[in-house]
Amino acid sequence: MPKLKTNRSAAKRFRKTGSGKIRRRKAYKNHLLNHKSSERKYRRLSQLSLVDKRDEENVRLMLPYM
Template sequence: MPKLKTRRSAAKRFRKTGSGKIMRRHAFKNHLLQHKSPKRKRQLSNPALVDERDAENVRLMLPYL
């Protein structure tokens, strides 16, 4: 069997937790921040879990995660 290639773009965006779930960053935290409230920006800084319906697609992109 040949080795499977990892999708490098996905490898830079996702990481695995200790329990095997997949973490992601929040969107909308890159620019145009001056009109967003401090609370909203602070909450966007925290990592989020990938939804279980999307997690299987991420796992296929990252075979060795």
């Protein structure tokens, strides 16, 4: 069986937790930050969150050796 290629952009965006779930960074924290409140930017958007179960299969296909 040939080796599988890892999607390099996905490898930079996702990490695995100890229990095997996939973590991701939250969106909307790159630019246009002036009108967003500090609470939204630093408390909510800075936290990592889990990838939804429906999307997890696609992420695992992109990262076969994760």
